[in-house]
Amino acid sequence: MREDRSPLIYEGIAKRTADLIRSGMLRSGDRLPSLRQVSRQNHVSLATAIQAYRWLEERDLIFARPGSGFFVTYGEHGTAMQGEAGAVMLSADSRPYDTASELWLPPRPASGLLPEHRLSRLIGAMVRRHPSMINYETGPAGDHDLRSQIARRATSLGLDCHPEDIVVTSGGLEAITLALRAVSERGDAIAVESPCSAATLSVLRSLGLVPMEVDATREHGIHLGRLDEMLTTRDIRACLFATNCSDPLSYVMSDASKRDLMRILARHGVPLIENDILGDLAYGERPSPAAAFAVQDNTQVCSSFTYTLGAGLRLGWLAPGKYLARVLELKAASSVSPPPLIQCAVADYLQGSGFERHLRALRRALELRTEVLAQAVSAYFPPATRLYPPAGGSSMWIELPPSSDACSLWERSPGNGIDWVPGCRFTTSRTLCDFMRIPATEVRGHAMDARITALGTQVKRMSF
Template identity: 35%
Template sequence: MTLSASPSETDLDAGSDLAPVAGHASVSGPRQDGPLYQRLAAQYRRVMTAGALKAGDRFPSVRALMRQHGVSLATATRVCHELEDAGWLEARPRSGYFVRRQRGATLPAVAEPETSALPAAAQYVGLHERISAVIAMQQRYPDAMNLGGATAAPALYPGERLQSLATKALRREPALLTAVGADHGHAAFRQAISRRALSAGFTVAPADVIVTHGAIEAVNLALRAVAQAGDTVAIESPAFFGLLQILESLGLRALEIPTSPRHGLSVEALELALASYERIAAVVVVPNLQNPLGSIMPDARKAALVALCARHGVPLIEDEPYRELADTPSLKALKAWDRDGGVIHCASFNKVLAPGLRLGWITAGRWQARVAMLKFAQSRHNETWPQIVAAEMIASGAYDRHLAQLRTRLRAQREACADAICRYFPPGTRLGTPEGGLVLWVELPTGVSSQRVFERALVEEGIRVAPGTMFSNSDRYAHCMRLSCPAPFSAAIDDALRRLGALVARLANAAAGD
């Protein structure tokens, strides 16, 4: 489908009307003022609104726009960027632009937390039995559709490419399976991580990269380096249940800081806590695509958080497993504002490249030597071949191509799942809309227990969700749950969300009748 011939760039700048779509004259609309690229973008919005270009259709290439409208490369490119920024188009690696699905009915956004009051006092964490019960129940239904995890489906990872690289590496160096790895990590991998840190806004020497078994081990090491049993650690609320398990295992108390579904941890509430409570040993935060909310801290808040912790001399532990899954891939890490080594940066490839590699790293700032000692005492060396494979993926450019494709796919899956939730869930539901990743935070109607939804969805419908009670040491999220969009959207996923929405509606009606 193409547009009919249109005036030249000079004519358009002089104020000529844009050409209508061939066969769809009604979408041409009245003449508009403004820069040429905006007027062309407005015409294509009318084209898509009228249905002449539908969701999933290929959008004309930049060169096609140049030929058809007689415009410059810069103008044609700005048309595409304008439509992409406004949510009308999505760029697919090596394929061009495609029309995005437009949201239908929407649900209210997840409520913002109260941040002006002093956070409740820290408590020892006691979630092990609760989390273990959830996991044990899930294991009894292995065939249930997983709509509660935070890891993408295996098909979305570059399995064949990784297998090929691993085979070649083992052919070159058969001893990789039998030899002991290098202290703190393989040199090529540490160099690759050092280079990639630049995209997160900071520099780190390869020698300061300590390789770990995922971000979980990195955070565990960081906490052991700066805190001891009985200490208080400030964390986001809600928080990833894996962090809560670490705090419980180390005998640490959790001070839950209200966290916005849009802007992340409340710097204001943390400041109140630092001024009011006795020593806080550390702050742990996921600044980019927080789990389970999906929030992203704006740069100004990241800078303020780093400065606040520096003023109080509190170690800031940054957990970064999701940053590269954001729709905007150029997000900065908290470490970018670190001037005195007070930020401990933890990251991982488990969510973005391959969970099976169990490959993470830590840059520990002032606590580098202690973390290195703890890592050696805890798990010695990481396997070498996964590090070689990851380093070669990065060096060849294959990793960045994979990331671009993964971000596009996850966005399509996330938006399709959100649309289905909006269609099928009852009034009173609230929905978070993160700008990246694969999780959605859902607030349920009044009186509906997410634990009850979890149990009945699993037993009656064969669907797994993550109840909100897993994400806090308190019961304040008993009415919330984490849903995920791990696989390409399908009729089966749509049907599962329809049945899940119907279950929530039944529970909401029963609660209203009590």
């Protein structure tokens, strides 16, 4: 056994950091060193650095913010947040920090599949035509033309939406964060599907909210009977669900199930925050959000252009319904809208038919790449490996043979050139270690086959 993997060493690192927090030398909101920095500064392995930060997270001393790193928890320190779901597992990548922001989120389509050149031309033309736009401000709700285009598309999906009902955000995670803050307080319980997006779990943790997991399956989505039972027996403040292309299972719930979901929530008086960030990536016809079947005005829909136009735009949106005033208040106090120039260029792009053509081509390309990935995994992984074909997006959920432990494999040798994530990162219960999410972002070739072969070989070694 390597010396730096000793529990005494990681506990020593963690306790020194805890002492700095409790003494006030590290204050609420302060950013902590990255995992790579902890490893280098203490001359330990990356796995030991991960264990140290996990120790601190379990005691509610630090939290991970997707894409930003680790921070000291706000408020009183040292008391772990309790809930039936237990403490959230380490919500950051066990790779070096400079790749951490990429791994938590659902895999993004390859850049060649996105309309980068078209958007670049639109932005350049807009600057030339309207140089004064550099000084243009939109207010907290965002550019009106962009909100009009978003509302038009939302209406086509069955949502009762007008431009004034939309708030433009800096990406989809900010939309989810604002929606949660509008309806909850620290310590509240939030129902989520299980497995659940690692980024979503991290957002909940950063807000001091307790995730309560409801089982979901690839075939049917959220188990509505168990949800109904939970809402009857537990004090649930809100539900945060993805009903279209959930990460990592990538199911799409049927319209009938979405109607039943909304009836259950209406009967219990529990609001729905719908994560529809990946909805546009559903293979085939674009499914409607569950909020389209709402029987009460108690829903908020969150979405983003990150996976359809590009992450660099930092552009998302929120339809907060009756919580609009509260969301605008929170938005004005916490952040500004994305660059107006970007908003105007995207609004211009959405006006024509080019966006819908792009989405159709993107969906076909992603579906083909997931089929290619399935072929490679079937060829190079153990025969007992089970694949869960996605209904959309650019990743696949894979169940390994029972004797496999993807979580241990990831800590020993993360990557193999593939941004795969073990199943334990998608739950608060430290289970799902025989699952992994693999990105389907490549066309098949020698390089892809070599990486899948290497990963499959390691899985096979665990299976015997």
